[in-house]
Amino acid sequence: MDIYQHLKEIGVEMPELPKPVASYLPAVLFEHQIYASGQTGTQHQKLVYQGKLGAELTVEQGKASARLAALNCLAEIQAVLGDLNRVDRILRVTSYVASAAGFNQQPAVVEGASALLIEVFGEKGWHARTAIGVAELPSNAPVEIELIASLFT
């Protein structure tokens, strides 16, 4: 099935590509793997939430941020490949959650990214995952997501 048809059916709108703020590419393709640069939960180039989990933000707000960040990673891949239909599956997601002292529910937050990828790619959205809690993220973002996907060979 065409992925854009599927996105329409599940009510997911592909975001515009967040502009890289510096000297890097949205994603890099090598052989049949594509590396997407780290993304935060921006919409129209602005963070929807700012702050840390365990302080200013709830787990639900963190999940929403993780979902947006994952969607932005797909926008990066689309920008480089031209067509998201070329993606076969998601291989690995690395997720960084800005965490105040004593906040240890990183996996619950990152679930927002994982759920989005499974909605979009079904079985092939399931991935290996790492979730960690970090001190600070760019522009006071609560979540940053990076991922590796494979292409049809």
Added chain:
Amino acid sequence: MDIYQHLKEIGVEMPELPKPVASYLPAVLFEHQIYASGQTGTQHQKLVYQGKLGAELTVEQGKASARLAALNCLAEIQAVLGDLNRVDRILRVTSYVASAAGFNQQPAVVEGASALLIEVFGEKGWHARTAIGVAELPSNAPVEIELIASLFT
């Protein structure tokens, strides 16, 4: 040599697979590389140590946690491949150490994971490595390890 025979000889028991706590896979295989999800130092689904290096835990306790986490990564790979004998070598280890302010001995902690991988795979257990200190980890784990291994082609 059969790896299970070797594990028996060096007195290393493969742990049961830690159950993923959310929507991700233990590991994902693509071509001849396998990505293992991040693991912490659990035994029978429970963390052996909790807390931060430089605060509640000693370097020795951190090393023990790193060793268990690496072993859990191997359990993930085994679960996906069916047979650990298919692994050729360890390519890269990324290691996150929950660090209180002023703790800067991450490499000494991560050595627990590296040593285990070298015990298990010999020459082919040597890997590229990154060790960093993070704010918080899931369930207050002291160490999280993720790795990439290659398979015999």
Added chain:
Amino acid sequence: MDIYQHLKEIGVEMPELPKPVASYLPAVLFEHQIYASGQTGTQHQKLVYQGKLGAELTVEQGKASARLAALNCLAEIQAVLGDLNRVDRILRVTSYVASAAGFNQQPAVVEGASALLIEVFGEKGWHARTAIGVAELPSNAPVEIELIASLFT
């Protein structure tokens, strides 16, 4: 063009390989990808700067550290490949910036690494990138860089 000739022309001197402080390799090659171990901003085995961004160090000092760390990654790759001319392009850079509370300019710091890679490899130095802020780094380093490069096939 020979890369060593180019390095001479742009006034970049390849550093000696920082000695691994523990049980890991400078870099590991698999098929046409090479994984370089995490590096900090050392020169002649000593950190040029120590401390955190947003506390003891300025963004300019962080950038200088990131540049040295990226150069040390190239020294790792050279040590394993024997000849840096075998590198085709940089695929991905993951960068960790030791960040005091409230420091959120990680991308500005990491720019020091990205700029160096583009100086050295031109178009092929452009990469996917992730920049995060971490609690602590080994030996109180301000920046740690790891990267993946591809080789000519």
